[in-house]
Amino acid sequence: MTSLAIIGLLFALLAIGMPVGFAMAVAGALGLLFTAGTAATVGVLETTAFSVTNSYELIAIPMFILMAELVVASGIADGLFHAMSVWIGRVRGGLAVATALAGAGFGAISGSSTASAAALSATSIPAMTRAGYEPRFSCGVVAISGTLAMLIPPSIALVLYGIIAEVSIADLLIGGVIPGLLVTFAIIATVYALIWHDPSIAPAGRSYSWSEKLVALKQVGPMLLLLFLVTGVIYVGIATPTEAAALGAFGALLLTAAVGKLTYPTLRHVLARSARATCMILMIVIGAHIFGFFLTLTQVTQMTVTFITSLDVSPYVVMAMIILVYIILGCFMDQLAILILTVPIVVPAIKALGFDPVWFGVIVVVTAEVGMVTPPLGLNVFVVSRYSGRPLEEIFAGIAPHVVAHLLVIAALIAWPGLVLWLPSTMN
Amino acid sequence: MIRRISLALARYEQALLALGAVCLFAMMVIVFVDVAMRYLFNSPLGFSYDLISLYLMVGVFFFALSDTLRHDEHVRVDILYLRMSDGLRRLCDRISYGLSAVLFAVILWTGLLRAIASTAQGEVMATLIPWPIWVAYWIVPIGTAPIVLLCLLRFIHPPAKAQHPA
Amino acid sequence: ADVTLKLADSLPAGHSITKNATHFFFDRVKTLAGGKVEFQHFPAEQLGKAKDLLSVTQTGLADIGYIVPSYVSEKMPLGAVAELPGGFASSCEGAKAFWSLAKPGGLLDTLEFKPNGVRVLYVVALSPYQAVFSEKAGFKSFDDFKGRKIRSNPGPMELGLRNLGAVPIRMTPPEIFDAMTKGTIDGALLPFTSTVSYSLDKVVKSSTIGQNFGTVGITYSINLNKWNALPKDVQDALTKAGDETVSHACARFDTEEGELAKKLQSEGVLMVKFTPEQEKILANNFDEVSKDWAANLQKRGKPADKVLEAFRAAIAAQR
Ligand code: NA
Ligand code: NA
Numbered sequence: 001m002t003s004l005a006i007i008g009l010l011f012a013l014l015a016i017g018m019p020v021g022f023a024m025a026v027a028g029a030l031g032l033l034f035t036a037g038t039a040a041t042v043g044v045l046e047t048t049a050f051s052v053t054n055s056y057e058l059i060a061i062p063m064f065i066l067m068a069e070l071v072v073a074s075g076i077a078d079g080l081f082h083a084m085s086v087w088i089g090r091v092r093g094g095l096a097v098a099t100a101l102a103g104a105g106f107g108a109i110s111g112s113s114t115a116s117a118a119a120l121s122a123t124s125i126p127a128m129t130r131a132g133y134e135p136r137f138s139c140g141v142v143a144i145s146g147t148l149a150m151l152i153p154p155s156i157a158l159v160l161y162g163i164i165a166e167v168s169i170a171d172l173l174i175g176g177v178i179p180g181l182l183v184t185f186a187i188i189a190t191v192y193a194l195i196w197h198d199p200s201i202a203p204a205g206r207s208y209s210w211s212e213k214l215v216a217l218k219q220v221g222p223m224l225l226l227l228f229l230v231t232g233v234i235y236v237g238i239a240t241p242t243e244a245a246a247l248g249a250f251g252a253l254l255l256t257a258a259v260g261k262l263t264y265p266t267l268r269h270v271l272a273r274s275a276r277a278t279c280m281i282l283m284i285v286i287g288a289h290i291f292g293f294f295l296t297l298t299q300v301t302q303m304t305v306t307f308i309t310s311l312d313v314s315p316y317v318v319m320a321m322i323i324l325v326y327i328i329l330g331c332f333m334d335q336l337a338i339l340i341l342t343v344p345i346v347v348p349a350i351k352a353l354g355f356d357p358v359w360f361g362v363i364v365v366v367t368a369e370v371g372m373v374t375p376p377l378g379l380n381v382f383v384v385s386r387y388s389g390r391p392l393e394e395i396f397a398g399i400a401p402h403v404v405a406h407l408l409v410i411a412a413l414i415a416w417p418g419l420v421l422w423l424p425s426t427m428n
Numbered sequence: 429m430i431r432r433i434s435l436a437l438a439r440y441e442q443a444l445l446a447l448g449a450v451c452l453f454a455m456m457v458i459v460f461v462d463v464a465m466r467y468l469f470n471s472p473l474g475f476s477y478d479l480i481s482l483y484l485m486v487g488v489f490f491f492a493l494s495d496t497l498r499h500d501e502h503v504r505v506d507i508l509y510l511r512m513s514d515g516l517r518r519l520c521d522r523i524s525y526g527l528s529a530v531l532f533a534v535i536l537w538t539g540l541l542r543a544i545a546s547t548a549q550g551e552v553m554a555t556l557i558p559w560p561i562w563v564a565y566w567i568v569p570i571g572t573a574p575i576v577l578l579c580l581l582r583f584i585h586p587p588a589k590a591q592h593p594a
Numbered sequence: 595a596d597v598t599l600k601l602a603d604s605l606p607a608g609h610s611i612t613k614n615a616t617h618f619f620f621d622r623v624k625t626l627a628g629g630k631v632e633f634q635h636f637p638a639e640q641l642g643k644a645k646d647l648l649s650v651t652q653t654g655l656a657d658i659g660y661i662v663p664s665y666v667s668e669k670m671p672l673g674a675v676a677e678l679p680g681g682f683a684s685s686c687e688g689a690k691a692f693w694s695l696a697k698p699g700g701l702l703d704t705l706e707f708k709p710n711g712v713r714v715l716y717v718v719a720l721s722p723y724q725a726v727f728s729e730k731a732g733f734k735s736f737d738d739f740k741g742r743k744i745r746s747n748p749g750p751m752e753l754g755l756r757n758l759g760a761v762p763i764r765m766t767p768p769e770i771f772d773a774m775t776k777g778t779i780d781g782a783l784l785p786f787t788s789t790v791s792y793s794l795d796k797v798v799k800s801s802t803i804g805q806n807f808g809t810v811g812i813t814y815s816i817n818l819n820k821w822n823a824l825p826k827d828v829q830d831a832l833t834k835a836g837d838e839t840v841s842h843a844c845a846r847f848d849t850e851e852g853e854l855a856k857k858l859q860s861e862g863v864l865m866v867k868f869t870p871e872q873e874k875i876l877a878n879n880f881d882e883v884s885k886d887w888a889a890n891l892q893k894r895g896k897p898a899d900k901v902l903e904a905f906r907a908a909i910a911a912q913r
Pocket of ligand 2: 377
């Protein structure tokens with residue numbers, strides 16, 4: 001009873017626009033007050049914020065954010081989109097396809113999908129608008145392409161999953177590669193399906209000469225360099241995935257300096273933005289912990305999992321139900337908060353059902369991508385709306401076909417686990 | 429009066445954010461040097477793990493906490509919020525900021541007591557370098573105090589214009 | 595049941611400590627108290643991180659907590675005495691000596707547990723840590739410690755390695771496997787049970803055997819107020835069950851450790867033994883580390899010499 005009331009309160013606080021991390025902390029603290037008493041509640045508030053942040057493994061979060069911000073500041077992100085559009089901008093819908101490819105490329109150096117959506121918004125929306133693309137269509141492609149950053153390594157979401165589920169972070173990151181390419185392909189396929197249905201949404205662009213194309217290719221260089229830096233140091237064993245994030249940020253700093261964009265004001269701006277973004281994410285992690293303590297005490301989650309796993313149906317039906325729950329949660333809650341709240345409970349259950357935790361981690365992150373663009377809380381849609389000045393509902397409408405495509409990808413990953421597990425298995 | 433407090437608060441927040449930015453930058457450089465020293469010379473910096481987790485990570489979060497709220501960069505679900513009338517929105521803001529003020533006030537108060545007690549005991553970690561943990565505990569009240577004040581100010585005077593989070 | 599006790603720890607649900615100690619404790623209490631007591635188990639940091647579980651127990655969020663003195667070294671610095679390298683030869687020696695100091699009325703109880711408002715129900719000491727190495731590390735003899743990057747816990751373990759010319763590395767446990775596979779580190783200090791539970795047995799190609807590079811001294815402790823409010827017969831059941839759990843769990847760890855050592859050897863892991871001279875160097879090194887530990891705490895006004903002496907006496911009493 002208390003648990004239902006507190007969950008209701010959480011949704012009410014979210015609905016009135018309270019910051020997500022704050023709302024979870026407040027609702028969780030109130031719940032603890034009723035179930036565990038004042039001393040325990042005060043004790044949780046005293047220790048949680050400090051002990052969550054007092055953690056070495058979480059440095060991957062600020063470091064990947066810093067790296068992405070530096071990549072944007074250096075102009076590498078613009079160059080990447082420009083190169084893509086020079087190569088394929090001529091065909092109908094080419095700029096939209098270029099956006100998806102740039103999203104995948106940027107995803108390969110950024111661990112945060114909001115950072116990626118911001119970078120794509122700033123570069124590809126103006127280009128598509130100038131070319132006469134329908135705004136709903138173009139904003140939809142940008143918002144969904146931004147989510148690739150959380151699947152294609154490096155990925156904050158996969159790192160966090162690895163920490164919580166205690167599975168190999170390297171396996172998870174490598175396991176995300178093929179699904180990431182698959183999702184990229186799904187976005188492109190959706191773009192063509194939409195254009196086939198209504199050719200007026202995306203006009204054809206101008207063509208470029210081969211010399212222009214070769215010149216443009218050079219702009220991909222720095223991006224590839226960073227990509228090899230981050231994955232290379234992990235692969236060769238110079239650094240752990242956690243440390244690689246910091247090396248990536250350092251590499252991005254050097255690149256920014258090399259192209260002459262590293263001024264003192266830029267550095268200040270980049271550091272300030274990264275500090276705030278880190279703070280925002282950590283606040284959600286803290287709120288989710290406090291709310292999680294309450295949920296754990298009431299044993300709501302355990303009972304749900306026990307119920308689901310005790311059902312006398314095929315494991316695949318159970319898996320479908322779990323994914324449905326993740327998609328529903330993804331509508332309302334922040335993706336990292338969902339990971340922290342559910343993974344400790346769901347992963348033992350799916351292991352008991354005979355599924356692989358690395359495979360499941362990748363599936364969860366693909367569903368989290370969907371959550372980034374579904375209403376009412378769709379972070380990437382907020383970002384695109386902010387940059388493009390278009391209304392939220394227009395972008396949510398533009399994203400709908402891509403959500404359907406994503407669900408098909410999830411179905412494929414469930415049907416063929418090898419899509420996730422094959423690449424990591426070649427590594428060991 | 430409130431205006432003067434608000435201005436002073438903004439200045440304090442900016443100074444803290446600058447500290448947070450320094451923590452972030454230091455974190456990047458220290459990890460780089462640590463890995464380079466370990467890989468090239470087999471002699472990593474022995475202090476990086478504790479220095480980063482105990483002070484720099486805690487610093488990035490708490491020093492940026494209030495400034496992040498001021499810039500409305502703490503994510504929220506604003507799909508309903510943006511459609512509300514001005515009056516209703518102010519009411520919602522009062523509830524949000526009022527509850528947040530209480531939340532952070534508890535964190536501030538307990539954090540302050542913990543820092544004072546730990547300082548009095550001179551608590552240090554049993555690592556090779558005896559890191560003073562009490563110094564880290566002080567980061568909590570220093571970073572939480574401004575957000576309590578900011579929430580109170582916004583409780584009294586909800587911001588005039590609604591915004592998306594960045 | 596009349597009493598429900600909430601027990602919180604930070605271990606994954608199926609951990610060997612949970613199986614060998616906590617589940618045994620639950621069963622014994624249920625039998626001894628005649629069904630009067632029920633337990634709710636919150637594993638995997640569900641109620642707080644390892645270093646917060648003292649506070650979680652003190653404030654009553656949980657009744658019984660997984661309290662490891664070395665994780666709260668600023669509050670219980672003396673409790674780490676069981677973790678000093680070289681002290682003892684088996685889980686049982688260590689656990690029983692630790693238990694005699696930490697149990698109610700013991701020296702550590704008086705100095706640290708009682709003042710922190712908790713009462714130890716049972717203790718666990720993992721089998722003494724060995725140094726395990728990957729193939730790339732090529733560890734074959736005592737001299738090979740020099741320059742090897744070895745993951746270890748903070749504190750005395752680090753110092754012990756450094757004195758041998760090795761390079762101690764800090765790293766979170768989930769990263770050890772990848773780091774050892776790829777050569778980021780050469781090896782780690784772990785008991786064989788943990789070596790296997792982190793899947794390191796697939797990477798490890800050589801190891802020390804019969805050494806003690808330290809261990810982790812774990813307690814499961816109950817909130818004192820909660821304890822005082824329990825009926826006498828329940829208290830007695832908890833006390834008796836706790837005492838049995840210490841002996842039961844350590845015997846299981848020692849058996850498992852021996853079996854795993856044989857299994858690893860049969861899988862081709864080189865078990866490196868040291869000459870008497872080398873053993874002596876190692877013993878001197880570990881003695882140095884213990885002295886250093888005690889001296890640092892004495893400086894801060896903590897009676898570490900007395901605690902170390904009592905711990906050594908408790909070990910000697912078993913031999
Ligand atoms: Na990525
Ligand atoms: Na959503």
